[in-house]
Amino acid sequence: MLDIKLIRSDPDAVRRRLSRRGYGEAVDQLLSLDEDRRRLIQQVEDLKARRNAASEEIARVKKEKGDASSIISEMKQVSDEIKALDAELKSVDDALDERLSDLPNLPDESVPDGAGEEDNVEIERSGDPPSLSFEPKPHWDIATALDIIDFERGAKLAGSGFILYKRLGARLERALINFMLDMHTTSHGYTEVWPPYLALPSVMYGTGKLPKFKDDMYWVTEDDLYLNPTAEVPITCIHMDEILSPGTLPLRHTGYCASFRREAGAAGKDTRGLIRLHQFDKVELVQLTEPEKSYDALEEMLKQAKNVVEALGFTYRVLNCCAGDIGQAASKMYDVEIWAPGLGKWLEVSSVSNCTDYQARRANIRFRREPTAKPEFVHTLNGSGIALPRTMITLIETYQQPDGSVLIPEVLRPYMGGMEVISSS
């Protein structure tokens, strides 16, 4: 959510920044609604002040056993006017809210121009894609042969887009989650949480997923709850509607949560293997910071995401995402991509975003610098640390051996009972 006061005080700057994301024309409409709103507020508050004064008068007259009937009948009329104006104000307010909550965050100056992912700018690369001494296979062939992932039976259970990890595949998934959480808690200073998998509409709204992305989520209509599309949602909102005491920030939370996405509009895309699933595992990083520190925190979180892929020995690159590709709530976003030799593709495994005060304003997350200071909105950041399925793809395809077995990266071996290789026997 953008600050209407900022739009009011500097409409040209907001228009310029929003137009980089294709929303420049919204500003004028917002300004006119804002004007209507303030006009109505003045009118209705005037009447309410009159009513309050009259109420006092009525109380006094009645106490002195006098006759207050003429004031009361006059106030009846005033009350009706108030009711009508209040209704009008509410409809303007709702319209303003609706328009405002639809707008994306303002992009930072350092975000490159562009309309889609093809305009993202590569800013770093760990090395060129390695060449294997044999023809690499795609992960679905290797995993099926090793009987560590059962695609057909996953679909039998929940439809396409759902998979069944088996044997050492299931254990490897578990190992990756534990390895990542341990790294973030012991080396990166995060506090571990394990959030609910379902979230309220208010929480979805707070992180910017509602109302715009309703169709992308699984909705449990009976209870009006949503399956989390990412742990970012519940973890960011842990302190929703709170004012954090001085000294609380920064807050660093990491957590695992299964992520659910309907992938509406992506039907038929990336249907093979693990690239795009309706349910996947992810370890998430979330920070709440003071406003002036959020861009430093963004760099820090990018480094932490990179630490994971480096520890696993993957080839990776970092993209500075363009204005047309950053998330709704983000003012700046980096993608980390890793190389999958079997697919011959870069795969996005982490998005690290600075959402500045966009989510904090929607979710009402504030802090005080001093015990008596005015509350200010925090800045929120989130980053995958990291997404599991594409990590699994890259792991299998990178460490595949000519005999069809897969080497286990050293950092994971303690989590795999000391095993060094996954083989079919």
Add this chain to the structure above:
RNA sequence: GGAGAGGUGGCCGAGUGGUUUAAGGCAACAGUCUUGAAAACUGUCCUGGGGCCUGUCCCCAGCGCGAGUUCGAAUCUCGCCCUCUCCGCCA
């Protein structure tokens, strides 16, 4: 799921239709006192919105959430949510 009790500022807690303009206390913050600290005393002390006379200013709203009754609602009515106790069911 059933029955009962409850939800008031950071916390405790008073408040059953009109000086509640939310008492009182605790905590916090500033100051006085003190060699320093504590205690004591004095003051400050919720949030959001609007205004122009930009102020130690004025006004409006908020007592779980939402509707309603009324000239007027923390207080009365209805619906919902949450917490606690007991019962039922259950991993």
